[in-house]
Amino acid sequence: xxxxxxxxxxxxxxxxxxxxxxxxxxxxxxxxxxxxxxxxxxxxxxxxxxxxxxxxxxxxxxxxxxxxxxxxxxxxxxxxxxxxxxxxxxxxxxxxxxxxxxxxxxxxxxxxxxxxxxxxxxxxxxxxxxxxxxxxxxxxxxxxxxxxxxxxxxxxxxxxxxxxxxxxxxxxxxxxxxxxxxxxxxxxxxxxxxxxxxxxxxxxxxxxxxxxxxxxxxxxxxxxxxxxxxxxxxxxxxxxxxxxxxxxxxxxxxxxxxxxxxxxxxxxxxxxxxxxxxxxxxxxxxxxxxxxxxxxxxxxxxxxxxxxxxxxxxxxx
Amino acid sequence: xxxxxxxxxxxxxxxxxxxxxxxxxxxxxxxxxxxxxxxxxxxxxxxxxxxxxxxxxxxxxxxxxxxxxxxxxxxxxxxxxxxxxxxxxxxxxxxxxxxxxxxxxxxxxxxxxxxxxxxxxxxxxxxxxxxxxxxxxxxxxxxxxxxxxxxxxxxxxxxxxxxxxxxxxxxxxxxxxxxxxxxxxxxxxxxxxxxxxxxxxxxxxxxxxxxxxxxxxxxxxxxxxxxxxxxxxxxxxxxxxxxxxxxxxxxxxxxxxxxxxxxxxxxxxxxxxxxxxxxxxxxxxxxxxxxxxxxxxxxxxxxxxxxxxxxxxxxxxxxxxxxxxxxxxxxxxxxxxxxxxxxxxxxxxxxxxxxxxxxxxxxxxxxxxxxxxxxxxxxxxxxxxxxxxxxxxxxxxxxxxxxxxxxxxxxxxxxxxxxxxxxxxxxxxxxxxxxxxxxxxxxxxxxxxxxxxxxxxxxxxxxxxxxxxxxxxxxxxxxxxxxxxxxxxxxxxxxxxxxxxxxxxxxxxxxxxxxxxxxxxxx
Numbered sequence: 001x002x003x004x005x006x007x008x009x010x011x012x013x014x015x016x017x018x019x020x021x022x023x024x025x026x027x028x029x030x031x032x033x034x035x036x037x038x039x040x041x042x043x044x045x046x047x048x049x050x051x052x053x054x055x056x057x058x059x060x061x062x063x064x065x066x067x068x069x070x071x072x073x074x075x076x077x078x079x080x081x082x083x084x085x086x087x088x089x090x091x092x093x094x095x096x097x098x099x100x101x102x103x104x105x106x107x108x109x110x111x112x113x114x115x116x117x118x119x120x121x122x123x124x125x126x127x128x129x130x131x132x133x134x135x136x137x138x139x140x141x142x143x144x145x146x147x148x149x150x151x152x153x154x155x156x157x158x159x160x161x162x163x164x165x166x167x168x169x170x171x172x173x174x175x176x177x178x179x180x181x182x183x184x185x186x187x188x189x190x191x192x193x194x195x196x197x198x199x200x201x202x203x204x205x206x207x208x209x210x211x212x213x214x215x216x217x218x219x220x221x222x223x224x225x226x227x228x229x230x231x232x233x234x235x236x237x238x239x240x241x242x243x244x245x246x247x248x249x250x251x252x253x254x255x256x257x258x259x260x261x262x263x264x265x266x267x268x269x270x271x272x273x274x275x276x277x278x279x280x281x282x283x284x285x286x287x288x289x290x291x292x293x294x295x296x297x298x299x300x301x302x303x304x305x306x307x308x309x310x311x312x313x314x315x316x317x
Numbered sequence: 318x319x320x321x322x323x324x325x326x327x328x329x330x331x332x333x334x335x336x337x338x339x340x341x342x343x344x345x346x347x348x349x350x351x352x353x354x355x356x357x358x359x360x361x362x363x364x365x366x367x368x369x370x371x372x373x374x375x376x377x378x379x380x381x382x383x384x385x386x387x388x389x390x391x392x393x394x395x396x397x398x399x400x401x402x403x404x405x406x407x408x409x410x411x412x413x414x415x416x417x418x419x420x421x422x423x424x425x426x427x428x429x430x431x432x433x434x435x436x437x438x439x440x441x442x443x444x445x446x447x448x449x450x451x452x453x454x455x456x457x458x459x460x461x462x463x464x465x466x467x468x469x470x471x472x473x474x475x476x477x478x479x480x481x482x483x484x485x486x487x488x489x490x491x492x493x494x495x496x497x498x499x500x501x502x503x504x505x506x507x508x509x510x511x512x513x514x515x516x517x518x519x520x521x522x523x524x525x526x527x528x529x530x531x532x533x534x535x536x537x538x539x540x541x542x543x544x545x546x547x548x549x550x551x552x553x554x555x556x557x558x559x560x561x562x563x564x565x566x567x568x569x570x571x572x573x574x575x576x577x578x579x580x581x582x583x584x585x586x587x588x589x590x591x592x593x594x595x596x597x598x599x600x601x602x603x604x605x606x607x608x609x610x611x612x613x614x615x616x617x618x619x620x621x622x623x624x625x626x627x628x629x630x631x632x633x634x635x636x637x638x639x640x641x642x643x644x645x646x647x648x649x650x651x652x653x654x655x656x657x658x659x660x661x662x663x664x665x666x667x668x669x670x671x672x673x674x675x676x677x678x679x680x681x682x683x684x685x686x687x688x689x690x691x692x693x694x695x696x697x698x699x700x701x702x703x704x705x706x707x708x709x710x711x712x713x714x715x716x717x718x719x720x721x722x723x724x725x726x727x728x729x730x731x732x733x734x735x736x737x738x739x740x741x742x743x744x745x746x747x748x749x750x751x752x753x754x755x756x757x758x759x760x761x762x763x764x765x766x767x768x769x770x771x772x773x774x775x776x777x778x779x780x781x782x783x784x785x786x787x788x789x790x791x792x793x794x795x796x797x798x799x800x801x802x803x804x805x806x807x808x809x810x811x812x813x814x815x816x817x818x819x820x821x822x823x824x825x826x827x828x829x830x831x832x833x834x835x836x837x838x839x840x
Contacts, residue, residue: 030787041638058638059787062801064531069786072538080704080787195515198803205618206416218803225616226625 088163123242152210170300237291330693363437364502372448401776403507408604455490493562657721687779704786
């Protein structure tokens with residue numbers, strides 16, 4: 001018993017210290033990311049095993065927290081990260097425009113659809129915003145427009161907190177077919193705002209909300225776990241956006257570029273798909289659930305402050 | 318050297334903080350700070366009232382009535398100390414929140430759990446053991462049993478004797494308890510972060526967290542510094558008051574008080590016993606069971622029945638990266654406990670003015686809000702040590718060495734100085750004398766201090782959430798981040814891993830530790 005405890009503690013301590021020490025002949029790479037942990041882990045483990053001698057250090061935090069850390073580091077001097085790997089295309093725009101990111105051409109650039117990349121940041125996976133609805137709902141919504149007519153409370157993630165929620169706000173606000181009226185209708189039907197897409201699915205599963213807007217993987221995971229929810233792919237199409245990766249300009253080592261090349265390659269893309277996210281490459285197997293629609297994310301970024309302020313008038317005012 | 322290390326740990330960071338705060342005072346965007354301050358005052362006041370009442374009632378029941386199983390009851394009342402406050406908040410959510418266990422079965426959810434009501438309830442329950450322990454100590458030293466017995470013999474009913482004798486004698490202690498629990502309330506971070514933030518109920522501590530880790534506005538650092546300085550000012554004033562009110566407890570020599578209650582076991586005592594156990598069950602045990610059940614359930618929204626049970630949340634919680642966080646929490650806790658105890662020994666060895674000053678500083682740094690201390694340590698050492706475990710360790714030791722010191726100094730004062738002098742006169746060096754005389758005599762107190770500091774540091778969230786960086790996140794921080802992302806199940810599993818093994822280990826230790834005392838009839 002005692003020996004067993006000792007063995008466990010030693011292995012825990014080894015794991016604890018593994019991140020800290022870097023030997024002299026080792027390359028080390030620091031990644032700042034808001035991407036889900038299991039996905040990052042799968043890709044980083046794969047990269048480390050294909051490039052021995054490279055240690056990858058990952059700082060994972062929610063989008064807002066990552067932005068705060070980056071801002072603080074920039075105030076104090078320079079960014080510690082070599083690579084930024086974000087959840088949504090909008091939150092990386094600021095750094096792209098501030099000239100923090102390297103402009104270059106990855107090996108597999110053509111594998112990334114033109115709508116899902118810029119000159120400096122490249123889509124690594126596709127996230128789909130979909131509808132989640134509870135089993136108790138007799139007449140579940142079939143498309144976005146039906147959400148405002150749901151009998152029961154609809155939950156939305158907070159665009160100030162979650163990058164995906166802002167992607168939704170950007171899509172609806174910029175699409176002339178919806179506009180901000182989409183949110184006004186939801187609000188007058190009693191919709192509420194929660195923090196993250198995960199909170200939406202949990203609330204619907206627990207029967208607190210009737211339906212909500214969330215990410216495809218989050219809803220699919222809950223369905224697979226047996227939670228009493230359905231993933232509803234909107235008939236007009238899910239809102240598709242991409243999770244960009246970029247090399248930081250002053251951290252531009254060949255290892256950093258190697259990592260991005262690896263993420264865009266078939267092996268990492270298969271690992272990403274295995275964690276439940278749609279791969280960016282169409283030569284990696286993926287079962288598509290339905291249509292997708294997307295917008296010009298740079299345009300959404302230009303109007304970020306204005307859109308958030310207008311949204312707050314609807315949901316906080 | 319001791320003085321220097323204390324100055325480096327506590328005083329320098331604080332001076333740095335004050336100097337930067339006075340510059341930040343002119344900064345823009347400080348107008349929105351009023352709400353968090355008012356909310357913090359509300360939480361502090363609510364906690365003070367509720368925890369004092371609960372602690373005093375519990376102490377009167379265990380010390381002044383003929384309850385059965387008194388030792389077990391005392392342990393039960395102290396149980397919340399073993400649960401980190403933010404885990405307590407999580408477990409209340411899983412038990413009484415929307416979609417919680419009670420909601421599943423009866424459709425009832427505790428109204429206002431998200432917001433001030435829930436925060437005060439959970440923080441106060443966490444602060445009750447503190448109020449209870451001080452009341453018990455005061456009952457033994459201040460409220461002399463003879464006076465109560467005299468009143469009873471003269472025909473006063475129990476409640477009359479309580480109202481006219483016990484409570485007035487306790488009055489200064491009650492004031493001190495209220496002040497200390499108020500400080501616990503305003504320093505609380507984990508509970509308002511889990512129960513307040515989703516309801517947009519910001520306190521000073523959660524605002525500091527948001528300013529430092531969630532905001533990219535440059536001026537938010539200034540507002541965090543202002544808030545941190547204000548918080549420490551209030552905490553220090555209150556703790557000084559508490560010290561003045563409670564100091565007399567230590568000063569009064571212990572009398573030969575007949576311990577416990579001599580009366581016969583009555584139906585009322587039985588009722589009281591059941592009542593206290595029911596309260597412990599409701600506030601601590603049941604929420605932990607609900608948390609464990611959620612961690613064991615396959616999917617959100619499923620009934621926590623055996624058919625839906627799985628260990629997959631635990632296996633996910635124990636995979637590489639979380640194991641690393643668990644290891645870092647354990648490593649930090651071991652180092653903090655060892656350093657704090659060593660410092661405590663050195664301070665206690667100084668039987669002079671400096672030692673007394675250090676004793677006062679000890680209390681101050683224990684009362685220091687973790688949020689303030691983290692900001693101060695970041696200002697003082699952030700330039701060189703940012704994102705290292707050492708930075709977190711410095712903050713932990715600065716905060717917790719007081720716990721080590723306090724638990725040791727009591728025993729150290731009772732050490733017969735003659736033994737030490739005898740060893741010295743027989744030619745032993747200071748080191749040898751300490752090693753052969755002082756340490757063996759102190760070892761039970763050292764162990765107790767070590768365990769307490771370990772527990773606090775292992776469960777720490779406030780400071781580590783402000784100081785962590787790439788590769789230095791602790792388990793508590795991992796839970797906070799997961800909960801923010803809406804991962805109910807793995808965050809529950811991690812919270813269970815953080816809490817339950819220690820509770821299971823602590824119970825036999827506590828019981829065994831008590832047994833010798835009982836056998837000797839002193840318990």
